[in-house]
Amino acid sequence: MVQRAINDHAQSGWEFYRSDTYGVAVAPGCLGALFAAKHEYTQYGVLTFRRPSA
Incomplete structure (x- = not known):
């Protein structure tokens, strides 16, 4: 379940x-x-994600 959340967010950048x-x-x-x-x-x-700033 956690791995799926990580993979799904990774596909969105x-x-x-x-x-x-x-x-x-x-x-x-x-x-x-x-x-x-x-x-x-x-x-x-809580999972924390970050997105590179443009």
């Missing part, structure tokens, strides 16, 4: 630059806080 993973903590809403819900943690993968 974009160069793969880097890949990062970001962790995010989401606080519970007001009802969750009433029931002592904890933060939920999730991670997002």
Whole structure:
């Protein structure tokens, strides 16, 4: 899936630059806080591309 995204962008003139993973903590809403819900943690993968300037 990642390789396909890189190949598709390369065909459009974009160069793969880097890949990062970001962790995010989401606080519970007001009802969750009433029931002592904890933060939920999730991670997002981000691909960065660059295009040569003309």
